[in-house]
Amino acid sequence: MLRVIISIVLLALLVTGIGYQQLQSTINSTLAVPENTLFAVKKGTGFNQLCQQWLAKKWLEGCFRYQVLAKLDPSLTDLKAGLYQLDEGTVLANIRRINQGQQVSFSFTIIEGQMLRDVLSNIKVAPHLQQNLQATELGVQITGVEQHLEGWLFPDTYHYHANDSASSVLKRAYQKMQSVLDDAWSQRADVLPYENQYQALILASIIEKETGLASERPLIASVFSNRLNANMRLQTDPTVIYGLGEDFDGDIKRKDLTTYTPYNTYRINGLPPTPIAMPSKAAILAAVNPPESDYVYFVAKGDGSHQFSKTLKEHNKAVQDYLRYLKQLNKLD
Template sequence: MLKVILSVAFLAIISTAIGYQQLQATLQSPLNISENTQFEVKKGTGFNKLCQQWQAKNWVESCWRYQVIAKLDPTLTDLKAGLYELSNTSVINNIKKINQGQQISFSFTIIEGQALRDVLVNIKNAPNLNNDLKLDELGKQIINEDTLLEGWLFPDTYHYQHNDTASSVLKRAAQTMQQTLSDAWQKRANNLPYSTAYEALIMASIIEKETALASERPLIASVFVNRLNTKMRLQTDPTVIYGLGENFDGDIKYKDLRNHTPYNTYRIDGLPPTPIAMPSKEAILAAVNPPQSDYVYFVAKGDGSHQFSTTLKQHNAAVKTYILNKKN
């Protein structure tokens, strides 16, 4: 009798050891793919269906061992829909990635000084993004206002996942811009020549387009503030270009400066009706807190920087130095 008991115990130990080895082998068994592969888990996909899909692709030999492991660890069956990047690590590790919702992250970037039309073209072509934008009522859709969305999208890189909506990305950009503008407006300087945060946003967009040098934004802002305070016209080319839209051929002509449009600041007083681009935080801060200066003119030097002047005589001399002499 004792021999029988010992034999049974020995067989049980052997079976347990074999079972443990098989379990370890299953836990370490890699997904049979040669390179990282994108795989979409559809909504409602269960553990058994997922394994069957992988078996059909010859990524796993069989499913029953993984089903046994799932019985031991039921959390593995809680799969989250989405797009995942699978690797040739263990099958279990790949399942855990899906279990934890570690989806592929995509990104969309709004560039400082970018116009709305360019943002919309880019987001339309963004990969794995559901384009749900309603172009005829974009303001209502994104910021709940019946207004042009120009200027209201904060320049930054926004991350999203497969099948997220374009509107959700733009809403995040708009919320960031609204908060940035609100914070800056609360700390604005006194005696600004504009009375609302929206007008400051318009000014910031002009500053953004006038210079690519962050260090010059405050001085550009001071020039425009000085002009508005002395009832001078802004006379800034970027607003003219914006008003021309698709008709702009890359070169501003004299007739363009004479053409009366709401954005031609050579012909209108004060600010244009809307922003002309997406301004950076630095441009907004410059618009609401410009430094004190006597500058009312500036001209491009040709190297990305500008020469600033306090009188028309100085400005004409700078134009001769940096513009006319270059043409001769």
């Protein structure tokens, strides 16, 4: 009888040892996937179905032991739909990634000073986005009101998951711009040459397009503020270029400055009707808090910076200096 008991105990220990080894083997077994493999888990996919899909791709050798493990730990069967990046880690680690919904993330960037047409062109080719933007009434789709969308998308990088919609990305950009603009407007100077946030956004977009050096944004804002206060036209080339649209060939000409469009600030008084680009937070802050100065002119110096002037005489000299710089540069070429 004692021998029988000893035999049973030894057999139990042997089975337990084998079971433990099998359990450890299952836990430590790796998923044989190519590097940086993207795998879509469709809505309603069950644990057994997932295992069979991986088996068909020869990423694992069998499903039975994982099905047994799932019986011991039912949380493994909670699969969340989405697109996942699988790796050569353990099978269980990859399953846990799906359990936790750790989908692969993609990004879309709106650049400071970028125009709406370029933002839309880029988002149309952004990977794994549902392209649901409306050809007409896009402003209503994104903002919920009758609103021209130019200027309203905050420059930043926005992360999204596969099958998110393009409109959801742009709505986040719009909401962030609203928040930044609201906050800046609440800190505005007591006296400004415009009446509302939208006009501040328009001026900020012009400041953004005129800025070569970030440090010059406040002074450029000061020049435009001074010109508006003095009822002088803004006379800024970026607005002319924006008004020309697709007709702009990359080289602004004298006739462009004299051709009327609602955006030609050589021909119109005050601000153009809409922003001309997506302004940065720094440009918005400069627009609502321009520093005090006597500058009403500026011209490029050729190195990305500008020469600021208080009088037309000073400005004309700065223009001549810039023209001489260009002439010398052409000789070097």
